[in-house]
Amino acid sequence: MRPNRLQQIFAAKQTAIGGWCAIPDSYCAELMGHSGYDTVVVDLQHGPLYLDAAVPMLQALSSTDAVPMARCSANSFGEINKLLDAGAYGIVCPMIDSADDARALVAACRYPPVGTRSFGPTRGFLHGGPDYFAHANDTILVWAMIETPRGLQNLEEICAVPGLDGVFVGPSDLSLALGVSPSPKWRQPPLSDALARVLAAAHRADRLAGIFCVSVEFAIEMRQMGFDFVVHANDASILREAAQAGVAAIRR
Amino acid sequence: MRPNRLQQIFAAKQTAIGGWCAIPDSYCAELMGHSGYDTVVVDLQHGPLYLDAAVPMLQALSSTDAVPMARCSANSFGEINKLLDAGAYGIVCPMIDSADDARALVAACRYPPVGTRSFGPTRGFLHGGPDYFAHANDTILVWAMIETPRGLQNLEEICAVPGLDGVFVGPSDLSLALGVSPSPKWRQPPLSDALARVLAAAHRADRLAGIFCVSVEFAIEMRQMGFDFVVHANDASILREAAQAGVAAIRR
């Protein structure tokens, strides 16, 4: 089975840098996959795309060096199974509120006897290879998003769930959970404290810690802080900001 | 009929700043349309997209302030008619080599008795309004690309073709036409001379002059040089450069 390069990065105690696709197009995903990211996450939650649009995006990523992962729209057994069968090498699941949620997530991502994933990796075989079944449980990364009041409260129990690879912070929702505006102020409490708490809890439980950033600056600081996996921003916002900056410069 | 804002900009002797879509997706086109460009051109020539993909992109642009235009893949009567029927308010046509080419282009863009465009503006009515037919000939912009040895040679005759609104430089192909590398060195001869020549010929013939740039810097200088219409770069290259720069900054 094609190895998961992210596991090698994490084993080497390096930081993985992620791209994120909200634009529902395979050429755009391929561009992202060729931009130097260690992984590119296809976003089915907030991106205007769902399971039919995600397939050619995951296909396009297979020709790049970026590990294909997906954020599901919900902790749904059927949807997660479909994303893995379509070749995703990792699942980022939003709004994990409890250990039960995390256990259900892990179960959806692992074949029996570890979990209850159904067998039929149609595209998994193409991306991973003919020995997909033998190695899938050890190759696929499972990330639980911590971004709600209950998720924050149950953080330690979530981190303790066997089979979970890491927790992943959604800083906008986490800000809302903390009673502040969704535009993340990562240097100020209460968000700064919460980030530190998630990072510490993850590492204490021997779990990875990841975070979606919304700017290069944010990502740099999260990397320095010790997060194992930092996402730059999504393609839509990167493009829009660069385009707006270009227009402004030309018009000036 | 909804007015063509570009005409107002040109009438005011201002420079129009253009975006360019090579990513075949309507959400991406919509993002571009909301980024501050005066127009966004859907690129059917080099973008990996054709007539079926272009339709939702043109639709998405209709909800933005950017004037929807299209670059056709060839000087094809049928293709140009379809793009106009789909709501494009301007056509940028590649590889115009002669006055005959330019006349054929104009004919495809104008209803009789000016040209030979066939009547049936299915989406033109939606973008333009019920009085589309009465005003289309005066509203739609026709741009002839100057980018081949013959096009450069026949520049003055091309500019003289009635009904043509402007000429538009493709600097990469023009560089190849001049015997140099396609990565445009706009400050150096022979390209710098050719740009000056096109600009002068256009203005002498009372035509607009436009140019596709591949960077903000290039666009700024072309604006300063006097081009009426400068295109920033395409969405694919803007995104890829910004993503690569982000990764590099985070990894550093």
Next chain:
Amino acid sequence: MRPNRLQQIFAAKQTAIGGWCAIPDSYCAELMGHSGYDTVVVDLQHGPLYLDAAVPMLQALSSTDAVPMARCSANSFGEINKLLDAGAYGIVCPMIDSADDARALVAACRYPPVGTRSFGPTRGFLHGGPDYFAHANDTILVWAMIETPRGLQNLEEICAVPGLDGVFVGPSDLSLALGVSPSPKWRQPPLSDALARVLAAAHRADRLAGIFCVSVEFAIEMRQMGFDFVVHANDASILREAAQAGVAAIRR
């Protein structure tokens, strides 16, 4: 944030007239949006379309005067979040059976602290504007469909759920719930009584009352009866009936 014109109509005590899209195509949605309806609802429940097809339809509606809304296929947190992120300004949710169902629906449509909607309005920003977050909770309309035996039984409790804007009758399912054929006989009991009951309960609770009609005649009478929001019929049935009538007239 772009205002929700339906709210202005309801504030003025006028009836909103709705279109309904079951044809999974953005050009068709755009035609519907230009046909004079105050809103057009993209139907993910019975229309042969789902989340990937809905996106360009919602985009197309953004260039028209019709307020874009969507009927979700189920009371699903993930699906409703996606439709709102894709720019819908209202959700019509089928088969609300209880106050708990209605509360879950409201929670999915409202950001914290009112509800639990996750933040990331990718297309919401484009349709609504950069201040989307500040106003979304007050701008988006939430409609609970009353169409099952339990929904009818729990009507008053449903109407009392805070944050719900209105109830909306599905007359075919409601007919089945009442033990009669799904072809709605709106002038006869038991359906006529049920319609009156829903309308009265809604208004008593200071909620709006809406209804899907299957003909112009039905819609006219519902408007006269006092419904705040009447839907003409869906595009598929309007087209098929008009086409069949045309063929019959020509063949005669």
Next chain:
Amino acid sequence: MRPNRLQQIFAAKQTAIGGWCAIPDSYCAELMGHSGYDTVVVDLQHGPLYLDAAVPMLQALSSTDAVPMARCSANSFGEINKLLDAGAYGIVCPMIDSADDARALVAACRYPPVGTRSFGPTRGFLHGGPDYFAHANDTILVWAMIETPRGLQNLEEICAVPGLDGVFVGPSDLSLALGVSPSPKWRQPPLSDALARVLAAAHRADRLAGIFCVSVEFAIEMRQMGFDFVVHANDASILREAAQAGVAAIRR
């Protein structure tokens, strides 16, 4: 090979009534195919759809009683071949100006030795059956559109081209060709005279005469006048008119 029902209708001296699809969707095409039309024409010229969108539309028509035909966007050998390979049982070709144009059209539609169509009817086999090759030349209908000044001038020569089944009037373009507005005034000269002339020339040359109408009334009168094939209107205009009429009636 599945017979072409239109040939039976024409052999019986009856009028064929046609539907016309400009909405690029297969469910919409299927609705049209079930509406009672003898044939449904997928419009690649003015409809916002091209070869990729046309395939599922032609597939959908195969499950209905309507004979699938297509209007190509231009008299293009490659495009016409593709439409036939995709299962179209007839081609309506716009802007036939001369006998040479008509001969090229016929050649594209017929296998050698009659024409030069290339062999490979991928979907033709599915719609037509395994004996497709043996009967295709005799089954597929070829229509030349008469709608330009030159086409009108060369009408008799066009009608005389062997292998052509019929001529087909585009009344809007023909109006423009005659120097009047594209909204066809079929009861008044010069259009009324031109229609009579085309009809007479076609029948004199033992060719069928067809016409695109834009209303039921127009179609009824063309049928009475003797046209063999009358098209009601396209799906987009039928839907929009019915929707607008519905809104107006409900709002009144």
Next chain:
Amino acid sequence: MRPNRLQQIFAAKQTAIGGWCAIPDSYCAELMGHSGYDTVVVDLQHGPLYLDAAVPMLQALSSTDAVPMARCSANSFGEINKLLDAGAYGIVCPMIDSADDARALVAACRYPPVGTRSFGPTRGFLHGGPDYFAHANDTILVWAMIETPRGLQNLEEICAVPGLDGVFVGPSDLSLALGVSPSPKWRQPPLSDALARVLAAAHRADRLAGIFCVSVEFAIEMRQMGFDFVVHANDASILREAAQAGVAAIRR
């Protein structure tokens, strides 16, 4: 209503032979439908396709002799309703673990008063006919997949659920449930015993027994063993195996 040919086959005590589509394309589905199968199942569970891709596939099957069925991705009321509305004449539902699961499945497939399916068969009317409602409950086949430890344990209770037409074995997941490799060894215990047990239980309860096979040989033996419905394999594996065999033979 168009009859369900599978019911005639089962009534005649014959074996139905099924095709299975994992390739998300309507032309491919049409090819499968013309290949001699009695039914073709569109696979939304393991196929890289979901509700938007399934619609044109179901449309394509309507022009063939194969009965269109679908495997849903989960026992989801909304998804099953959508597949039936889109014209499926049968649902194969994965991972039925209990009688409660089976009752929920039946309820989603049947209109009141038998079940709770919502009314609005947009494409059901086109495939089935205008009398769809009157006959749908008696025409649509409901299959519960037996493939988990709990499903096997509760087999008899599942078979006893009223309204269920049959059980259907997923031999790979069932192998995993039995603690062996997912590559089904149908001639060896424990799988052979489990197959015999499912078949016997189904027939004892007067239910049909179906099974997904992964080779012709497997299917032949299951037919001989008495299964009422045997699926050959999916299109993806049939194609890949035939292509690989062809390459090997040519290269040799």
Next chain:
Amino acid sequence: MRPNRLQQIFAAKQTAIGGWCAIPDSYCAELMGHSGYDTVVVDLQHGPLYLDAAVPMLQALSSTDAVPMARCSANSFGEINKLLDAGAYGIVCPMIDSADDARALVAACRYPPVGTRSFGPTRGFLHGGPDYFAHANDTILVWAMIETPRGLQNLEEICAVPGLDGVFVGPSDLSLALGVSPSPKWRQPPLSDALARVLAAAHRADRLAGIFCVSVEFAIEMRQMGFDFVVHANDASILREAAQAGVAAIRR
């Protein structure tokens, strides 16, 4: 630039074995690319697919070992440019009738000064790499199809055109050109003689000789005969034949 593996095969005097895609789907193309073929050709001529459908298919091939090539629908400068920009590493062009046709084909495939290809390899950069321009002219294969009476007549002149890599036989059209049925009888005159003639002429002119076969047997014999490039058959026919054979075996 990523090397063209076919060139290595031809340099080693080995036979390249090709797959061929008529099914317009990227997952199917990816399956074909993983089936052992040295190259897979996306067929825009007879496959029911065009430029928008071809893009994700070419993307999918980039993750496999098969060299992506395309058959254009016609000798069209614009279409050929688009296929190359989309990443095709070779063009198979139908119906080359003369040396002029072949020269036009070569010109469309090569950058100046060799040809007139326009610069803008949007996806070429992704598949080939950043040094695409420097090597494209030497990497891309150009095949002229010999399949018409005139093509056969002008065979030697066609083979002599500089820049052409090979000729490629379309045996069905060639059979028609020879006055026999399109089902190719490759062992019998006149087709057997024509095949020998094309092969000899190609090799005499130091050109490669390729052929589309319609069965494994045909391909084996063409390989033995000395063809450098043999295509097995297309995916649609491979699938349909295997499916039909499976049904027949199970039903027996």
